[in-house]
Amino acid sequence: MNSTSEIMAKLPGKNCGLCGLKSCEEFSEIVSKNPQAIKRCIFVGESSVQPEPANAQEYAAAADTEICWKDNLGREYDFILDKFPQEPGPRETIILFNPANVEKLGLKKGDILYGRPGWISCGCPVSHVGVVVEEPDYFNGTVVWCVVGPMLARERGINIGYYNTTAYEGLVHSSKVELQIGRRYYFQPRYCMLQWRHCGLVNSLGKTKDGLRVRIEGLWIG
Incomplete structure (x- = not known):
């Protein structure tokens, strides 16, 4: 088991x-007790971590050993x-307070954006930074991004102000329930900085x- 100083030398x-x-x-400190947890750091090179599980079943088996099924506030x-x-990270579809700014700012795939989700239902006290992973939809004023760390915004970020998160999309390897379209669930987005649960309606499933x-x-x- 590595010491925390040895682990810190590997972290960014x-x-x-x-x-x-x-x-x-x-x-x-977490990694010193559970070396596999170092996989949570997206900045650590592949040479410093164990290989990813070969399939979804192996991933779930490995992940389930670390899951407490409660968020940072103790909610299931x-x-x-x-x-x-x-x-x-998981994909988020966002819409700016002023959707026309998507075209006005000339946003494009690969851009680094920063702002705060503060609209009707998905307000969050933390500013977010994300990388655009699809070409923005100028007609609807929407952007699909993945949230990343704040350092990139200091280097080349574009301020989009307030926005609303309208959808999440990603993969599910670990679940306590069998998911069904049309049902509402509590879920934990991987890499959420506050580690707070979210709630939403599943409207698409695909193996x-x-x-x-x-x-x-x-x-x-x-």
């Missing part, structure tokens, strides 16, 4: 919170929403080789 020191802890130092949730392969693909709308936090 960004204190981005994507692993669910407030700092790399806190995260190193039904499943964890994971990222798609090669992406930094893939990487896991169960799920789209969730009608969101709120809590």
